[in-house]
Amino acid sequence: MIKLLAFGTAIVAAGVSGAIAHDEEMLRQAPPGAPWVQVSDVLPLPEFIPGLGTLFVNPDTLPAGPFLAYDRDGALSATVYMTPLQELQNGTSYDGLGIGAHEVSGVDIYFNAGHPGVEAPHAHVVLYHDEDAKRRLAE
Amino acid sequence: MSLSRRRMLALGGGLCAALSLPRRPLAAPVEVIEMRGTARGEQIWFAPVGLAIAPGTTLRFINADPGNSHTATAYHPANFDRPRRIPARAEPWDSGFLLPGDSFEVTLRVPGVYDYYCIPHEHAGMAGRIVVGTPQASGFVGSVEPGDDLPPEVAAILPPVDAILARGRIEGEDR
Numbered sequence: 001m002i003k004l005l006a007f008g009t010a011i012v013a014a015g016v017s018g019a020i021a022h023d024e025e026m027l028r029q030a031p032p033g034a035p036w037v038q039v040s041d042v043l044p045l046p047e048f049i050p051g052l053g054t055l056f057v058n059p060d061t062l063p064a065g066p067f068l069a070y071d072r073d074g075a076l077s078a079t080v081y082m083t084p085l086q087e088l089q090n091g092t093s094y095d096g097l098g099i100g101a102h103e104v105s106g107v108d109i110y111f112n113a114g115h116p117g118v119e120a121p122h123a124h125v126v127l128y129h130d131e132d133a134k135r136r137l138a139e
Numbered sequence: 140m141s142l143s144r145r146r147m148l149a150l151g152g153g154l155c156a157a158l159s160l161p162r163r164p165l166a167a168p169v170e171v172i173e174m175r176g177t178a179r180g181e182q183i184w185f186a187p188v189g190l191a192i193a194p195g196t197t198l199r200f201i202n203a204d205p206g207n208s209h210t211a212t213a214y215h216p217a218n219f220d221r222p223r224r225i226p227a228r229a230e231p232w233d234s235g236f237l238l239p240g241d242s243f244e245v246t247l248r249v250p251g252v253y254d255y256y257c258i259p260h261e262h263a264g265m266a267g268r269i270v271v272g273t274p275q276a277s278g279f280v281g282s283v284e285p286g287d288d289l290p291p292e293v294a295a296i297l298p299p300v301d302a303i304l305a306r307g308r309i310e311g312e313d314r
Contacts, residue, residue: 044208044236044238045207045208045238046205046206046208046238046239049206049207050178050205050206051178051179051206052206110179110181111179111181112179112180112181113176113180113181113182113183113260113263113265114180114183114259114260114262114263115180115207115208115259115260116208116236116259119259119260119262120262121262121263124179
C-alpha cells in the first residue's frame with residue numbers, strides 16, 4: 001500500500017487544492033457537493049462509465065481534473081487525471097493537482113482517444129484508493 | 140336516407156374494409172453501422188468503416204460502445220461549418236450524441252459518396268464512408284480527395300471508393 005502523505009503534505013503546503021486535502025472526509029461518499037458536478041449531468045456521457053465509475057469534477061480544473069470516481073454504492077474509489085498529450089508535448093505541465101483521498105493502493109496510466117469534455121487524445125492517470133476499487137469501477 | 144348519405148356510408152364501409160386488409164410492409168433495406176470502442180477508450184471506430192448500399196437504404200447507427208458517447212455527423216457546412224463531402228443534392232444529417240445503446244437512422248437516396256465523422260472523436264480518426272449506388276448510376280457524385288479540409292487521421296482512415304465497391308463492406312477492425 002502506497003501512502004501519499006508526502007504528496008498530500010506538499011499539496012497543502014503549496015496551498016493548491018488544499019481544500020481537497022482538508023475535506024477528504026466529505027469526498028468519501030457521493031455526491032461530494034459544490035464545486036463538484038456530476039460529469040454525466042453536464043456532458044453526454046453515461047452515468048456509470050465501466051472502468052471509471054461515476055465521475056465528478058470541479059469544472060475549473062478541466063481538463064486535467066482531478067475527477068473523483070465513485071463506485072455503484074457511491075464510495076470514492078479512485079482519483080483520475082486526464083492530460084492531453086499534445087498539451088504535454090507543447091510544454092504544458094499539470095502541477096499541484098488535488099487528490100480525493102490520500103491512501104492509494106495502485107496506479108494505472110493508459111491512453112484514451114477522447115470523449116466529450118476532453119476530446120483531444122489524452123492519458124488517463126487513475127489512482128485507486130483501495131485494493132478492490134478497480135473491480136468495483138469495472139462493473 | 141338520402142342518396143348522398145348512402146354513398147357516404149358505402150364509401151366509409153369500403154374504407155374500413157381496406158384498412159382491415161393485411162398490410163404488406165413497405166420495407167426499405169436497413170444496414171447497421173455500430174460505433175465501437177475498446178474497454179478503456181484507446182481506440183474507437185465505426186464498424187463497418189466503409190459500406191456500399193443501394194439508393195433508398197436506411198442506415199441505423201447504434202452506439203455499441205459501453206463507455207463512451209458518439210455521433211454520426213455528415214461532413215457538410217450545415218454541421219459546424221465542416222466541408223461538404225456528401226452529394227450536393229443530399230440532405231446532411233447529424234445524429235447528436237448517442238449514449239450507449241442509443242441509435243439513429245437516416246435514409247440515403249442520392250447516389251454518390253458520403254463521408255461522415257464522430258464529433259468528439261474526429262481527431263482520433265473516427266470517420267466512415269458510405270457509397271450509395273455505383274458510379275454508373277445517373278447523378279452519381281464521386282469522392283473528393285481529402286486535403287487540408289480534414290484532419291490527417293480522418294484522411295488516413297477513409298477507405299477508397301473502389302475498395303468499398305469491390306468488397307461491399309470494410310470492417311473497422313481490418314482498416
